[in-house]
Amino acid sequence: MPGVLDEKEMEMAERGALVTGASSGIGLAIARTLGEEGYALTVSARRPEKLEQAAAGLREEGFEVEAVPANMAEEDHVVAIFAAHRERYGRLDVLVNNAGVGIGAPMEEIQTKHLDMQLAVNLRALILGTREGLPMLREAGAEHGKALIVNTASIAGKGGQAWLSIYAATKAAVINFTQSTHREAGNAGIQCTALAPGFVETPMTEFVQGQIPPEEMIRPGDLGEAVRFLLRTSRNCHVPEIVFTRPGEGLDTP
Numbered sequence: 001m002p003g004v005l006d007e008k009e010m011e012m013a014e015r016g017a018l019v020t021g022a023s024s025g026i027g028l029a030i031a032r033t034l035g036e037e038g039y040a041l042t043v044s045a046r047r048p049e050k051l052e053q054a055a056a057g058l059r060e061e062g063f064e065v066e067a068v069p070a071n072m073a074e075e076d077h078v079v080a081i082f083a084a085h086r087e088r089y090g091r092l093d094v095l096v097n098n099a100g101v102g103i104g105a106p107m108e109e110i111q112t113k114h115l116d117m118q119l120a121v122n123l124r125a126l127i128l129g130t131r132e133g134l135p136m137l138r139e140a141g142a143e144h145g146k147a148l149i150v151n152t153a154s155i156a157g158k159g160g161q162a163w164l165s166i167y168a169a170t171k172a173a174v175i176n177f178t179q180s181t182h183r184e185a186g187n188a189g190i191q192c193t194a195l196a197p198g199f200v201e202t203p204m205t206e207f208v209q210g211q212i213p214p215e216e217m218i219r220p221g222d223l224g225e226a227v228r229f230l231l232r233t234s235r236n237c238h239v240p241e242i243v244f245t246r247p248g249e250g251l252d253t254p
């Protein structure tokens with residue numbers, strides 16, 4: 001009947017976004033921006049309690065939030081986040097592949113389990129998430145020409161790094177994979193951007209906060225603002241990457 005919505009249409013959000021690694025730091029800040037911009041959110045992270053706390057905070061701010069705990073190192077967990085998102089909202093307009101982990105070590109002391117974990121979470125999961133998200137993103141791209149994939153890389157991905165060699169290699173691969181995604185999906189109304197920040201004040205940089213005062217670090221909200229900018233540019237304007245540095249810092253090193 002015209003004017004009457006069936007059950008599926010009633011459940012369908014106007015715009016949907018999925019953010020991994022959204023229980024703290026950069027992912028949480030980007031989720032907040034997307035909530036402010038009217039997106040129904042799926043947020044994911046590894047530890048359920050911390051994730052639920054973050055999700056509760058976002059709901060208090062008035063946003064619609066589905067929280068899906070997942071270990072990004074497990075393929076079936078990654079697949080499940082996307083299935084839960086589709087089930088709840090039926091559409092995906094913005095995918096933020098943000099979960100990441102950095103474990104420093106001199107090369108001679110690299111532990112295989114730390115190598116595997118960084119490859120799995122920083123790179124493999126981002127590739128799997130892109131695969132899982134693309135069908136819904138293609139639908140959104142066909143509808144309005146401005147779906148987004150935002151991948152959190154790092155300034156460490158812009159140049160090799162002593163001690164953080166694996167982390168830097170995964171982040172360089174993230175930048176490259178983002179470019180490939182753009183080549184494959186750009187003409188389908190999906191824009192792909194890699195974010196490459198230097199030190200941001202989050203739990204991840206606690207190890208260095210003795211040397212660099214936390215208040216002098218990039219703010220997590222700065223990355224949220226960058227995503228807001230990406231939402232507002234025209235469908236004709238592709239931004240392949242955004243590098244964030246602190247004042248006076250080089251372009252390829254944290």
Ligand SMILES: NC(=O)c1ccc[n+]([C@@H]2O[C@H](COP(=O)([O-])OP(=O)(O)OC[C@H]3O[C@@H](n4cnc5c(N)ncnc54)[C@H](OP(=O)(O)O)[C@@H]3O)[C@@H](O)[C@H]2O)c1
Binds near residue numbers: 048098102
């Ligand atoms: N902070 C910086 O200076 C900086 C600079 C450049 C790039 N980055 C990148 O920014 C992204 C976010 O980091 P952040 O600085 O915001 O750090 P953070 O506050 O520690 O956030 C990391 C997020 O990723 C999640 N995560 C980690 N391992 C996971 C796993 N195996 N499965 C599922 N979720 C997992 C964490 O959840 P749990 O806590 O539950 O594990 C958390 O939600 C990462 O990709 C990082 O490499 C950070």
